[in-house]
Amino acid sequence: MINSILKIENLSASYDDKVIIQNINLEFQKNKITAIMGPSGCGKTTLLRCLNRMHELTPNAKVSGKILLESTNLNDNFMELNSTDPILVRRRIGMVFQRPNPFPNLTIYQNVLAGYLLNGIKLKKQEADEIVEKHLNLVALWDEVKDNLKKHGTFLSGGQQQRLCIARALAMEPDVLLLDEPTSALDPISTQRIEDLIVELQKTVTIIIVTHNVGQAGRVSDFVAFLYLGDLIEYGLTDTIFTNPKNLQTEKFLTGKIS
Amino acid sequence: MKLKLLNDKVFKNILIITTSIVLLIGVAFFITLILESTSSISKFGFKFFTSTDWDPVFEKFGALPFIVGTLLTSFLSLLIAFPFTFAIMVVLGEYFTKGFISEVLRYLTELISSIPSVVIGLWGLFFLVPAVRFFQITFGLQPYGVGIFTASLLLAFMIIPYAASIAKDAMRLVPKDLKEAAYSLGATRWEVIKQVMIPYSRSGIVAGILLALGRALGETMTVTMVIGNSHFIPKNLFSPGNTIASVIANEFTEATGDLYLSSLIYLALVLFLITALINLLGKYILKKIQINH
Ligand SMILES: Nc1ncnc2c1ncn2[C@@H]1O[C@H](COP(=O)(O)OP(=O)(O)O)[C@@H](O)[C@H]1O
Numbered sequence: 151m152i153n154s155i156l157k158i159e160n161l162s163a164s165y166d167d168k169v170i171i172q173n174i175n176l177e178f179q180k181n182k183i184t185a186i187m188g189p190s191g192c193g194k195t196t197l198l199r200c201l202n203r204m205h206e207l208t209p210n211a212k213v214s215g216k217i218l219l220e221s222t223n224l225n226d227n228f229m230e231l232n233s234t235d236p237i238l239v240r241r242r243i244g245m246v247f248q249r250p251n252p253f254p255n256l257t258i259y260q261n262v263l264a265g266y267l268l269n270g271i272k273l274k275k276q277e278a279d280e281i282v283e284k285h286l287n288l289v290a291l292w293d294e295v296k297d298n299l300k301k302h303g304t305f306l307s308g309g310q311q312q313r314l315c316i317a318r319a320l321a322m323e324p325d326v327l328l329l330d331e332p333t334s335a336l337d338p339i340s341t342q343r344i345e346d347l348i349v350e351l352q353k354t355v356t357i358i359i360v361t362h363n364v365g366q367a368g369r370v371s372d373f374v375a376f377l378y379l380g381d382l383i384e385y386g387l388t389d390t391i392f393t394n395p396k397n398l399q400t401e402k403f404l405t406g407k408i409s
Numbered sequence: 410m411k412l413k414l415l416n417d418k419v420f421k422n423i424l425i426i427t428t429s430i431v432l433l434i435g436v437a438f439f440i441t442l443i444l445e446s447t448s449s450i451s452k453f454g455f456k457f458f459t460s461t462d463w464d465p466v467f468e469k470f471g472a473l474p475f476i477v478g479t480l481l482t483s484f485l486s487l488l489i490a491f492p493f494t495f496a497i498m499v500v501l502g503e504y505f506t507k508g509f510i511s512e513v514l515r516y517l518t519e520l521i522s523s524i525p526s527v528v529i530g531l532w533g534l535f536f537l538v539p540a541v542r543f544f545q546i547t548f549g550l551q552p553y554g555v556g557i558f559t560a561s562l563l564l565a566f567m568i569i570p571y572a573a574s575i576a577k578d579a580m581r582l583v584p585k586d587l588k589e590a591a592y593s594l595g596a597t598r599w600e601v602i603k604q605v606m607i608p609y610s611r612s613g614i615v616a617g618i619l620l621a622l623g624r625a626l627g628e629t630m631t632v633t634m635v636i637g638n639s640h641f642i643p644k645n646l647f648s649p650g651n652t653i654a655s656v657i658a659n660e661f662t663e664a665t666g667d668l669y670l671s672s673l674i675y676l677a678l679v680l681f682l683i684t685a686l687i688n689l690l691g692k693y694i695l696k697k698i699q700i701n702h
Pocket residue numbers: 165166170188189190191192193194195196197208
């Protein structure tokens with residue numbers, strides 16, 4: 151059964167009239183992992199940042215086209231993100247960045263709750279404790295940090311910091327989680343742990359992961375979209391595309407001939 | 410090879426010598442202050458800090474009114490400067506980091522800080538003093554015009570560019586990563602400024618405030634011109650008063666007796682100590698609020 155949670159229609163994005171991605175049509179399946187892959191500079195980050203309306207924060211950035219998110223309201227099936235308050239969009243679509251970026255002035259505990267703190271949402275102590283424990287458990291960090299919750303997160307390893315950032319995004323209970331090359335700054339062991347975590351998380355959240363690492367896309371994703379020079383070249387089940395790419399560019403990328 | 414080593418040695422020695430000279434001058438400066446004020450110190454001792462008499466005719470000298478005046482004007486000016494500094498910091502540090510408006514504002518603030526203090530003093534005398542007097546008449550206060558409040562207003566105007574320029578630099582140094590993390594969690598721009606940028610740059614902001622305070626404590630010319638030069642403890646914020654720096658500037662040339670002169674130098678020593686103390690306190694605060702513990 152096909153069950154889309156997020157749809158992109160004719161999406162184009164540009165910086166200073168320099169078109170970065172053009173006319174992209176794509177649907178993301180609920181509780182599946184979709185990898186967006188493609189060589190450096192092809193517009194993967196830009197595409198991802200359109201999805202939670204972060205692209206428009208850059209001065210002179212433009213977007214056109216439609217992005218539709220499954221509505222929480224039973225009457226409409228989808229809501230259009232361009233006409234939704236970006237604050238609400240970003241609460242339903244969380245994001246994890248290329249480099250781990252926990253807030254250095256906050257403790258580990260506060261970092262998990264950062265979304266609530268920033269938005270001025272008051273929580274009871276018990277509620278807050280529960281959210282922290284649940285999400286640190288979800289990213290398999292609880293046992294490692296439970297005795298240091300009141301410390302600042304800066305002593306954590308890169309991989310631990312990135313998992314803390316994932317917990318921070320998940321704590322807002324988003325429907326979709328965007329990950330922008332979340333392991334590109336990490337060592338192989340941390341990378342492995344995060345990949346395992348991502349596969350685990352798909353039960354709770356729909357995941358869209360950008361990667362320029364073919365192996366990673368193959369290991370974690372159910373679907374892949376291959377982007378090249380701002381165009382969506384090919385989209386489909388990961389197994390199908392990896393074994394039988396239709397497009398020559400896709401095949402070249404998969405075999406490491408372009409990167 | 411040998412020549413290179415020799416060069417290295419020579420260079421190192423030059424560095425050591427020049428550094429020592431500067432240090433020596435600093436020490437000599439302090440020693441001179443103490444030596445020259447010895448007769449006043451031995452006569453008045455710690456009572457100098459608590460006595461309110463400043464009477465050159467009867468050779469009675471006490472610094473309290475000037476200490477009070479100095480601290481009052483400095484901190485009041487800081488208080489007045491704060492909202493403006495904050496606004497400039499946010500506008501230049503986040504909203505307009507480049508482009509026309511940023512340049513114009515930056516140019517204006519730099520312009521203010523380059524006006525000679527005597528010119529600011531004159532402007533204060535001819536514009537601010539009558540304005541304050543008008544205000545005092547309207548509200549039924551003693552129409553001095555000059556006084557602690559006027560001096561603080563003028564000082565505030567002078568220190569805003571200093572504090573704002575450092576604070577805004579600190580704001581601009583906040584990593585883009587952190588701002589984006591906050592936006593991605595649904596924060597508004599104001600929430601990002603308040604919860605991410607200001608906490609992250611607070612040591613820079615405090616440094617800016619300290620620099621401004623240092624400037625306010627030592628500023629002489631402007632203050633002397635509009636503070637009213639009264640030797641009494643100010644009754645309220647609109648009363649005339651005096652600061653340590655302005656008493657020294659005013660009376661040094663006419664100080665006839667040895668004890669008078671020695672007391673003025675004692676005053677200088679007190680100002681030096683106040684400044685040093687505030688600096689130490691600032692260092693302590695800065696250390697306390699450093700990001701990584
Ligand atoms: N803020 C920006 N201003 C102008 N051009 C940008 C900006 N960010 C990215 N670009 C350009 O957009 C293109 C795509 O970038 P990006 O989406 O980051 O690619 P990827 O994530 O696939 O490596 C690149 O050519 C990059 O130079």
